[in-house]
Amino acid sequence: LTSPASSIDHTLLKPDTTSEQIRSLCEDAVEFGFASVCIPPVFVALAADLLYGSQVGVGTVVGFPLGYVSTAAKVRETSEAISLGATEIDMVIHLGSARERRFDAVEQEIRRVVEAAGSAPVKVILECCYWEESVKRALTESVVRAGAAYVKTSTGFAPGGATLEDVRLLSVAAAERIGVKAAGGIRSWPECRAFLAAGASRIGTSAGVEIVRQWLEARNL
Amino acid sequence: LTSPASSIDHTLLKPDTTSEQIRSLCEDAVEFGFASVCIPPVFVALAADLLYGSQVGVGTVVGFPLGYVSTAAKVRETSEAISLGATEIDMVIHLGSARERRFDAVEQEIRRVVEAAGSAPVKVILECCYWEESVKRALTESVVRAGAAYVKTSTGFAPGGATLEDVRLLSVAAAERIGVKAAGGIRSWPECRAFLAAGASRIGTSAGVEIVRQWLEARNL
Numbered sequence: 504l505t506s507p508a509s510s511i512d513h514t515l516l517k518p519d520t521t522s523e524q525i526r527s528l529c530e531d532a533v534e535f536g537f538a539s540v541c542i543p544p545v546f547v548a549l550a551a552d553l554l555y556g557s558q559v560g561v562g563t564v565v566g567f568p569l570g571y572v573s574t575a576a577k578v579r580e581t582s583e584a585i586s587l588g589a590t591e592i593d594m595v596i597h598l599g600s601a602r603e604r605r606f607d608a609v610e611q612e613i614r615r616v617v618e619a620a621g622s623a624p625v626k627v628i629l630e631c632c633y634w635e636e637s638v639k640r641a642l643t644e645s646v647v648r649a650g651a652a653y654v655k656t657s658t659g660f661a662p663g664g665a666t667l668e669d670v671r672l673l674s675v676a677a678a679e680r681i682g683v684k685a686a687g688g689i690r691s692w693p694e695c696r697a698f699l700a701a702g703a704s705r706i707g708t709s710a711g712v713e714i715v716r717q718w719l720e721a722r723n724l
Numbered sequence: 725l726t727s728p729a730s731s732i733d734h735t736l737l738k739p740d741t742t743s744e745q746i747r748s749l750c751e752d753a754v755e756f757g758f759a760s761v762c763i764p765p766v767f768v769a770l771a772a773d774l775l776y777g778s779q780v781g782v783g784t785v786v787g788f789p790l791g792y793v794s795t796a797a798k799v800r801e802t803s804e805a806i807s808l809g810a811t812e813i814d815m816v817i818h819l820g821s822a823r824e825r826r827f828d829a830v831e832q833e834i835r836r837v838v839e840a841a842g843s844a845p846v847k848v849i850l851e852c853c854y855w856e857e858s859v860k861r862a863l864t865e866s867v868v869r870a871g872a873a874y875v876k877t878s879t880g881f882a883p884g885g886a887t888l889e890d891v892r893l894l895s896v897a898a899a900e901r902i903g904v905k906a907a908g909g910i911r912s913w914p915e916c917r918a919f920l921a922a923g924a925s926r927i928g929t930s931a932g933v934e935i936v937r938q939w940l941e942a943r944n945l
Contacts, residue, residue, distance in 0.1 A: 518790040518882070519819040519854055543792035545818060568790065569739040569881075571764035573804060580797055597766060598740040633740055660790075660881070661739070 506536065507695050507718050510704065512562055512591075512684070513537040513711045516659065522549060529553040535715050539591050541707055544584055551588025562591035565616060568658035570595035570630070574612045581619040592616065593626045593684075593707075595658060596642065598633060606645045613649035624652030626684050626705070629673075631656045632663025636672060643676035653705060657687030664688030667701045674702025692717035727757065728916055728939050731925065733783055733812075734758040734932045735907070737880065743770060750774040756936050760812050762928060765805055772809025783812035786837060789879035791816035791851070795833045802840040813837065814847045814905075814928075816879060817863065819854060827866045834870035845873030847905050847926070850894075852877045853884025857893060864897035874926060878908030885909030888922045895923025913938035 513532045515524060525546045532540045532554065539560030542550055551561045563584045566577045574597075581592055594616050600608040617625050627646045631639055646654045654673050656665040664687020673683045685698040686707030692714045695706055708714065734753045736745060746767045753761045753775070760781030763771055772782045784805045787798045795818075802813055815837050821829040838846050848867045852860055867875045875894050877886040885908020894904045906919040907928030913935045916927050929935065 516790070518792060518851065519823040520792065521820050521823050523824075543790070543820070544794050544797065545792045545820065569737070569764070569788070571739060571741065571766045572801060573765055575804065576765065576797070576801055579800055580793060583794060583796060599742050599764070599766065602740040602742050603744075630739065 506715060507692065507699070507706070508536045508711065508715050509538055510699060510706050511537045511695075511711045511714065512539050512541040512686075512705060512707045514541040514659075514686070514707050514709045516541065516543060516564065516567075516709075520546070522546065525549055526553060529559070531712055532559045533557050535712060537711055538705065541591075541593060544580060547584050547587040547589050560590045561588055562593060563589045565592055565594040566597075567593070567595050567628075568660035570598050570628075574615055577612065578615050578619045581616050585620060585623055590623050591626070592620045592623055593628060593655060595628045595630065598630055601629075601634065601638060601642060604638075606641050609642060610645035610649045613646060613651055617650045626653035626655045627651045628655045628658055630658060630661050631666070631669040631673075632661050639669065639672055640676045643673055647677065647680050651681060653682040653684045655684035655686055655707070659687040659707070661687070665698060667697055670698055670701040670703050690714075692721060727936060728913065728920070728927070729757045729932070729936050730759055731920060731927050732758045732916075732932045732935065733760045733762040733905070733907075733926055733928045735762040735928050735930045737762065737764060737785065737788070737930075741767070743767065746770055747774060750780070752933055753780045754778045756933060758932055759926065762812075762814060765801060768805050768808040768810050781811045782809055783814060784810045786813055786815040787818075788814070788816050789881035791819050791849075795836055798833065799836050799840045802837050806841060806844055811844050812847070813841045813844055814849060814876060816849045816851065819851055822850075822855065822859060822863060825859075825862075827862050830863060831866035831870045834867060834872055838871045847874035847876045848872045849876045849879055851879060851882050852887070852890040852894075853882050860890065860893055861897045864894055868898065868901050872902060874903040874905045876905035876907055876928070880908040880928070882908075886919060888918055891919055891922040891924050911935075913942060
């Protein structure tokens with residue numbers, strides 16, 4: 504059995520996160536072998552320095568968590584993050600455009616961020632709790648067409664986080680053309696396992712260490 | 725008795741806000757005579773167009789609501805907003821710097837945004853629910869020194885919003901050198917009146933129309 508660590512984005516996005524907490528997070532990420540850290544933009548240079556030479560990716564967020572900065576601002580945030588050492592970008596779509604059913608506008612904005620990200624994979628947050636099924640399907644199609652690497656359920660800052668139902672829906676809609684990242688409220692190994700089984704290829708959580716510990720215990724039973 | 729409208733920033737910052745809602749908000753702002761609208765960056769150009777020639781200010785948010793984009797990003801967001809017609813800027817401090825008690829860093833970042841804002845007043849959000857009294861006092865001093873126009877309690881997206889206790893504390897700390905804006909959870913005229921009496925000179929709320937209606941009813945009794 505493989506450790507779930509390689510599917511986990513080790514995440515710390517609390518507004519009052521400190522440098523010391525980022526140092527500790529990066530140490531844990533190397534020790535446990537997480538896929539990446541997912542951290543605030545202000546700490547990208549620090550994390551890139553701490554993780555230099557490791558296998559752990561440096562992920563940050565763009566237009567986060569409300570998604571309503573301008574496209575130009577999202578593009579600039581992405582370029583700046585990449586130039587400081589980010590290797591993965593988690594962006595939030597403009598939910599207002601989605602609410603207006605302007606899926607072309609959503610797609611065009613994502614494409615601009617994907618271009619700015621270069622070779623770094625872009626994960627696109629739909630904030631699923633706001634949408635009915637048909638919208639989630641249409642948005643996933645926009646994400647695929649725009650050239651992003653993952654469609655992601657949630658920011659963790661909205662009224663609802665990841666649900667198994669949403670991950671199944673996004674997986675079917677993505678049809679293996681892109682990955683699915685589940686995030687928002689995943690706190691235990693049983694939950695993590697269920698989300699992976701539902702079709703998630705990446706899990707965003709701030710409970711990664713605890714999840715791996717629970718997985719080790721379960722394996723040793 | 726003056727209407728409270730002239731002290732209210734008529735606010736709509738929900739992530740899925742649409743153009744149509746911004747149109748309606750701006751119409752109400754003119755009709756009721758609010759101090760300004762406070763809206764997402766993507767809608768600044770639209771609001772500036774709709775409010776052209778009126779007395780209503782065009783306010784938007786920077787580094788909102790988590791405060792941890794880079795200083796460069798906050799400066800660029802501010803410049804872009806001003807160039808699109810914003811006349812007031814509500815920014816969030818980097819809470820991580822405040823957590824590390826690096827008040828000089830907080831002050832320097834605010835100063836950069838104030839410079840980028842030119843003649844537009846900058847309101848600086850401390851996100852009071854995170855801080856003990858001494859930190860709130862030190863942060864208010866940073867805001868004053870950096871040349872901002874207001875210190876503001878909350879984003880409305882944190883676990884806690886405005887409290888009368890915080891507004892009194894910020895008012896004493898500001899000592900009439902700058903204004904105090906109370907925001908986060910203010911929904912009625914009695915609440916609004918209490919915050920004004922506690923020392924707030926500006927109220928941020930999405931319930932402005934209801935507050936003015938309640939004020940009119942109370943006045944006519």
